[in-house]
Amino acid sequence: MRKGLIFGFAALAAVSTGALFNTNSAKAAGEAIALPQLEWSFEGMFGTYDRASLQRGLQVYREVCSGCHSLDYIAFRNLADLGYSEDEIKAMAAEVSVVDGPNDEGEMFEREGRPSDYFPAPFPNPQAAAFANGGAIPPDLSLMAKARADGPNYLHALMIGYVDPPADFELAEGSNYNAYFPGHQIAMAAPLFEDAVEYADGTPATVDQMATDLAHFFMWTAEPKLEERKGMGIKVLIFLLVFCGVLYAAKRKVWADVH
Amino acid sequence: MSGFQSNNAVIKWVEHRMPIFSFLDHSVGSGYPSPRNLSYLWNFGSLAGITLVIMILTGILLAMQYTAHVDYAFESVERIMRDVNYGWLIRYIHMNGGSFFFIVVYIHIFRGLYYGSYKAPRELLWMLGVVILLLMMATAFMGYVLPWGQMSFWGAKVITNLFSAVPIFGEQIVVWLWGGFTVDNPTLNRFFALHYLMPFIIVGVVILHIWALHRFGSNNPIGIDTKGPQDSIPFHPYYTVKDAFGLGVFLLVLAAVVFYAPNYMGHPDNYIPANPLSTPAHIVPEWYFLPFYAILRSIPDKLMGVIAMFGSIAILFVLPWLDRSPVRSGRFRPLFRLFFVLFMVDAVVLGYAGSQPAEGAWLRIAQVATAYYFIHFLVILPLLSVFETPKPLPTSISEPVLKGGGGSMAGAPAKPMEKA
Known part of the structure; x- marks a missing residue:
């Protein structure tokens, strides 16, 4: 009977978690159509980022997205995670110019970017961003993969979601139809088209390929410690499993004379 | 603070001046008897x-x-x-x-x-x-x-x-x-x-x-x-x-x-x-607030909603006087057990309703669940304490726990506990 009750509590907990999960998926389903589910290398207990995909995603961001979208939480030094060498990072940082100062004479000055600098934002302030984009502010993309339900799949779907609207769909002035955007009307025009970039590693730059690489890259910008986390998790779980075994044995031994 | 002994000179020195070791022993140590x-x-x-x-x-x-x-x-x-x-x-x-x-x-x-x-x-x-x-x-x-x-x-x-x-x-x-x-x-x-x-x-x-x-x-x-050392x-x-x-x-x-x-x-x-x-x-609170959020939103009047939400916790303060059954454990209360399970289901339903937009069917369900939440405490528990016939209680903890306790349990007086 006691076991039955413990089981009851466990079942209650399971039902509650299940309800929670259903809530999330129901919410996602209520706002948009089901997203195409991709297989990501960073999923699962042993998940890691695909360095080649990350580098391709960075390339698409720099050549396409960065014209309008900032990436505030990423510094050039962070690109070491993507497999770039120190010299490559220095060279990439040097391509941008940064306003620094004031110097000893009290003046602000421009200098070459350094690895410790953060990615420059395309607009100096939100007002400028809104003015240049017909009133819509392009959001910062650093955390986008965590700020949307089913983030990586959503970002991929959004990039490939620019299709012709259904015949009876009334599109508001200045917006674009997107199959996966909540409400289907998005201010951003289709950013990707076939061969929008020429991949350094020779991968054919299809829209789907670029969308996948971008979503992969944005998962990294949102969760740069994912590999460290999952790697440590395995060790912690193995330790705790063994530890629980030892504690259970101790419990059995101590309680032997009571039962 | 009897029972605590140590041969360690430092422990004895400290214990004499501030009996912290015997205090710990009585709190979470061998000097604190617990039901077995x-x-x-x-x-x-x-x-x-x-x-x-x-x-x-x-x-x-x-x-x-x-x-x-x-x-x-x-x-x-x-x-x-x-x-x-x-x-x-x-x-x-x-x-x-x-x-x-x-x-x-x-x-x-x-x-x-x-x-x-x-x-x-x-x-x-x-x-x-x-x-x-x-x-x-x-x-x-x-x-x-x-x-x-x-x-x-x-x-x-x-x-x-x-x-x-x-x-x-x-x-x-x-x-x-x-x-x-x-x-x-x-x-x-x-x-x-x-x-x-x-x-x-x-x-x-x-x-x-x-x-x-x-x-x-x-x-x-x-x-x-617990009735004696054999129980703890x-x-x-x-x-x-x-x-x-x-x-x-x-x-x-x-x-x-x-x-x-x-x-x-x-x-x-x-x-x-x-x-x-x-x-x-949708503004949703963290999951652990969802049942209370559902109670809040299920009542159209803002003030009454707030009162109901705080009331749903405040009612726990007076629970000892709502459930007057002298039998503590639900194990010996067949009807209480049934309603306890219903109450758990009610709590889960409230939590789920709290995660949904407060409109249509889910609002209706939340209202029923809210009503049931209060009915459980204010009506069902007081009535159960009067009308429920509890199962016979064992005479002591050690009886059903010890090996062979089943036999002596049958010999225990099989009368339901009198209502106090």
């Missing part, structure tokens, strides 16, 4: 205490890196996640630890509800527990505001706005809570100060809770008092080792979530910086 039949459901008390310690430790570490200012709060949390050594680990433990604290405490409460742990002579112990629950809720709410994401901001706005329902002074109270005319920097600052302070108040009430517990000791699955075993080593094993299992589950699904219980919108000009499509 406690199930694993009795692990959740000490587990809650340990979770509180985990939350305080990780919280202090986070506070060293966090900036309580509307312009920097979100950024400082991201800095913790990216640039502080193991900051991601500490933050994910703290963030999920909050949820696990509520899981543990809710199981602890439901255990008390089922086994009648709130009944005489443990009413005060139970009421102190309800105070802890209230303090936890306030602390968790203010903690959720600190990262200054969209849900932080709008959650704070919705909850603080509840006080505007107070007649006459409502608006003034809200302005006073905010420290301004909207949720802004003064609000964030005071929430941080209070979020840091309140865990220590909780520690204080926990000490009172344990003090009250030690007056009569733990209740047990049978719900009858020393807390140490029996329950220390059992609690340690339970802690191990708890840490295993916590680690699985922290390392492999750290954002599962969170809301994606809280990774968007707070924006007072853009309201999220």
